[in-house]
Amino acid sequence: MPEEKPYLTGRTYIFKLNKGDDLLNELQEFCRDNQIKCGIIKGIGAVSCATLGFFDQKKKKYNKVKHDRAFEILSLLGNISLMEEKPMVHLHASMCDDQGGLVGGHLMGGTTVFACEIFVQELVGAPKMRKLDKVTGITIWADCKE
Amino acid sequence: MPEEKPYLTGRTYIFKLNKGDDLLNELQEFCRDNQIKCGIIKGIGAVSCATLGFFDQKKKKYNKVKHDRAFEILSLLGNISLMEEKPMVHLHASMCDDQGGLVGGHLMGGTTVFACEIFVQELVGAPKMRKLDKVTGITIWADCKE
Amino acid sequence: MPEEKPYLTGRTYIFKLNKGDDLLNELQEFCRDNQIKCGIIKGIGAVSCATLGFFDQKKKKYNKVKHDRAFEILSLLGNISLMEEKPMVHLHASMCDDQGGLVGGHLMGGTTVFACEIFVQELVGAPKMRKLDKVTGITIWADCKE
Numbered sequence: 001m002p003e004e005k006p007y008l009t010g011r012t013y014i015f016k017l018n019k020g021d022d023l024l025n026e027l028q029e030f031c032r033d034n035q036i037k038c039g040i041i042k043g044i045g046a047v048s049c050a051t052l053g054f055f056d057q058k059k060k061k062y063n064k065v066k067h068d069r070a071f072e073i074l075s076l077l078g079n080i081s082l083m084e085e086k087p088m089v090h091l092h093a094s095m096c097d098d099q100g101g102l103v104g105g106h107l108m109g110g111t112t113v114f115a116c117e118i119f120v121q122e123l124v125g126a127p128k129m130r131k132l133d134k135v136t137g138i139t140i141w142a143d144c145k146e
Numbered sequence: 147m148p149e150e151k152p153y154l155t156g157r158t159y160i161f162k163l164n165k166g167d168d169l170l171n172e173l174q175e176f177c178r179d180n181q182i183k184c185g186i187i188k189g190i191g192a193v194s195c196a197t198l199g200f201f202d203q204k205k206k207k208y209n210k211v212k213h214d215r216a217f218e219i220l221s222l223l224g225n226i227s228l229m230e231e232k233p234m235v236h237l238h239a240s241m242c243d244d245q246g247g248l249v250g251g252h253l254m255g256g257t258t259v260f261a262c263e264i265f266v267q268e269l270v271g272a273p274k275m276r277k278l279d280k281v282t283g284i285t286i287w288a289d290c291k292e
Numbered sequence: 293m294p295e296e297k298p299y300l301t302g303r304t305y306i307f308k309l310n311k312g313d314d315l316l317n318e319l320q321e322f323c324r325d326n327q328i329k330c331g332i333i334k335g336i337g338a339v340s341c342a343t344l345g346f347f348d349q350k351k352k353k354y355n356k357v358k359h360d361r362a363f364e365i366l367s368l369l370g371n372i373s374l375m376e377e378k379p380m381v382h383l384h385a386s387m388c389d390d391q392g393g394l395v396g397g398h399l400m401g402g403t404t405v406f407a408c409e410i411f412v413q414e415l416v417g418a419p420k421m422r423k424l425d426k427v428t429g430i431t432i433w434a435d436c437k438e
Contacts, residue, residue, distance in 0.1 A: 013153065097200075
């Protein structure tokens with residue numbers, strides 16, 4: 001494993017999202033507005049519908065599923081890095097419905113907030129930059145100079 | 147989205163809970179004893195039973211389910227804010243049982259620790275204050291002055 | 293509950309793991325190479341197979357299950373402490389497969405990375421030391437002097 005350089009912690013945020021917000025878009029916008037180029041995100045809350053992806057490792061594409069019912073967000077976990085020089089949020093979520101059924105996956109646009117509590121920790125150092133990786137078919141990190 | 151002010155990181159704790167502890171009550175007490183008014187919590191571990199809630203977004207009330215068996219805690223995630231001027235812990239959890247079945251929800255009293263490893267990060271800044279929100283029926287954050 | 297001493301935050305890392313890596317072994321090695329004795333870890337990503345444990349609280353032993361298919365990692369959460377004076381990583385994970393099925397448990401060797409994004413926060417203070425606890429049958433934390 002290559003040597004990793006430590007980062008410094010930058011700005012720290014804790015805030016709520018509002019009913020009706022698109023969860024992914026709102027976090028994406030928050031990071032772009034505040035120019036958070038590198039960091040981690042987590043949160044809990046509830047949504048009125050969820051759109052989640054699963055990456056098909058053989059076909060190298062995301063399968064997208066829209067779940068059109070209410071969920072508690074059990075965990076929302078991810079990070080911020082750069083893609084084509086803009087902050088990009090990458091989040092995975094697990095959720096449960098009112099019947100006790102659990103769903104999860106890669107968070108996509110089309111997930112509507114009922115109420116969410118979000119934590120963002122900016123990291124200061126060489127921001128990670130997403131580039132398409134031909135082996136896996138996904139965009140993965142390379143270090144880049146600021 | 148309104149502008150958010152960054153917080154500073156305060157005290158950082160990592161500690162275990164003991165067999166027989168009530169998971170939520172113990173964390174609640176920890177935050178009150180140490181006067182942690184704002185922060186984040188996470189943890190992993192195992193419990194001998196779990197009491198979890200699901201908020202019914204239409205009826206505006208929590209449905210509570212007691213699961214009377216052993217679970218691994220896959221994720222315990224949440225935060226600390228003020229409610230009626232006292233520190234209040236809000237946590238969501240996902241857990242799995244010995245048959246591979248997953249459950250999750252809003253952590254409630256009546257969840258008994260088998261062994262838990264907890265991380266608490268205090269945040270310093272305007273503490274979030276929970277107030278009942280008539281639109282959703284839940285207590286959500288407003289900023290307040292210290 | 294006994295009084296807990298706060299920790300300081302030490303080095304902060306964010307990095308990727310590569311296709312084919314053994315998830316647990318790689319993180320274990322990272323912590324040993326960098327002499328991270330105490331800290332927290334989290335991550336998201338995808339794996340091509342997963343080996344997860346469930347601790348049987350009555351028989352006091354781990355049951356191990358190998359899931360031989362692809363998963364998204366919804367949450368990878370855990371910590372670093374010392375066991376026999378060496379850094380030891382303890383992680384729980386929840387994952388979902390391409391049919392929407394969720395699995396979870398105590399992460400074991402034999403979980404193969406497809407792509408993973410990892411966050412490690414070192415904590416500086418009295419490192420936690422794992423020792424076998426006769427009551428539960430697992431290794432739990434005692435504080436130790438550096």
